[in-house]
Amino acid sequence: MNSFFSPTLKLLVAATLAMSIGASTLAAEVKDKFQVAWTIYVGWMPWDYAEQSGIIDKWAKKYGIEIKMVQVNDYVESINQYTAGKFDGCVMTNMDALTIPAAGGVDSTAVIIGDFSNGNDGIILKDKKKLSDIKGQNVNLVELSVSHYLLARGLESVGMSEKDVKVVNTSDADIVAAFSSKDVTSLVTWNPQLSEIKAMKGATLAFDSSKIPGEIIDMLVLNTKTMQDNPKLAKALTGAWYEVMAQMKKGDAQAISMMAKASGTDVVGFNSQLKTTKMFYDAKDALAFSTSAALPATMQKVSEFSFEHGILGDGAKDATFVGMAFPNGKAYGSASNIKLRFSDEYMKLASEGKL
């Protein structure tokens, strides 16, 4: 027996040692190659354009580093991969940043606030007009996503709560087809699916994110430790972002058409999606937004919603479990567990032209 098991045991010890070494290399350190994940969405297409047009490379070279923008097909998967340590940064909404990496103990910093949804997310009813008609219906949506949050805010606005409807978890990829099914009477989704469904027969947009402006925020999130160890990464990304923003503000036809094509629509379709997106073309506007009193108030609402739905993790006793830090020393929640930080540092540098 002994002679049989001891080599196996040695092998086991070796394998586990190798695995633990592998795990410890996930710790951040000064390095010069970075990977940032992005997914298709109107507010994130500038990242693809920045990569395609060489703007990212230009800025990365300026700071002596290499940055690779990696497109991931599945939005949630990209955030999960970032949370697991595969990417140094990732694009995501404020709510997902709180509930996925931050609640998972990965200290994250929102470096660039790119835009907020100003109509890109909406509640659609079939053959009904008023939002209050949603009472008692099944509502198809991606559960625990910003759509779910939008529904909760919409119901609040007409004096109802989630108890008045039944939520059916439906994947975003299938929601357009789902609307044609007879079982589906109302749904919540975002663009580009939203505009697709809005155009279908019997569809009425009963509520959208323009009624809660500034609450669904799209941003670039970096791992805090990686960012602190490598300020060059944040500088290069911010520089590249605002160069693209300047081109978009000017209405650069080539930039817009490249973004439209990459997101699977045409210039007209892309422009209509831009209309329901409040892009911060100017770093000054993003800066003003990130330092406003509205941001902590919004994040408090989001945190309370997340806690009520049990997605702040099981250590959470209340909505303040995951602490958040905002510019100008403002903070929310547990000071000993600050995992989500909103930084104005790099947007400030950009607005002052110091990148």
Place this chain on the structure above:
Amino acid sequence: MRLINQKPSHSKALVLGLMPFLLIVLMYVFASNARLQENEDDKLLPSFSHMVDTMEKSALTPSKRSGEVIFINDTLSSLKRLGIGVVISALLGLIISIPLGLIPLVRAGFSPFIAAFSMVPPIAILPILFIIFGMGEVAKVALIVIGVTPLIVRDLQHRVEEFSKEQLIKAQTLGASTWTLVIRIILPQMLPRLLDSVRLTLGTAWIFLISSEAIAATEGLGYRIFLVRRYLAMDMILPYVIWITLLAFLADFLLKKFTCKLFPWYENKDKA
């Protein structure tokens, strides 16, 4: 003694059989510890005690809102869908495959069609299925049936074709009509083969069940996994995956026992 002639004793075989399981558990524990040391809230590889905790708290405690125990609820609704789907597929498979395998005229007419139809990936035509079957329970069962029936039909058709010609000719010389042949000779011998076929397709049925629950659902094992995947709750996903594996293993085991018990004359190839 040569390696090829060394046979493990009963206890040694047991230890050897458990080894891979133990190895995987140990590797997991070490990897998980390493990640948790770096970040105690790590969600990717939670500790076993954390998984037990989560299951106790969120899956086995009755929900405050509805009073239902989500784990039991999920299991029952998934098993119901799977059960209905598999039974319908099995019956359809049996009914379609016998004439297909036995009667040359039917075979000439439908065999190519069935062969082609079985190649359509159901997941790819989901939008059409939504419109035909809606998004409720029917659609979930239908997805299983559409995915599994062609596999059973093709398997059983071959089994029918394998029947010894002598047996069929002998029965005919004794005056059996086609109908008698089917009822008295083919059908009884096909039943254990059907159970075998069901066992082989159970894995596929699970895949279709989980995918249909991932697309639109309010409860079910697949639903829960895809829901909590949104916030990387591996502490919930891993126990669910282990549970699904266990259920699948159990279903396979019971079907095997059932076949042996009911059809002792049938040579079950993997009686072991």
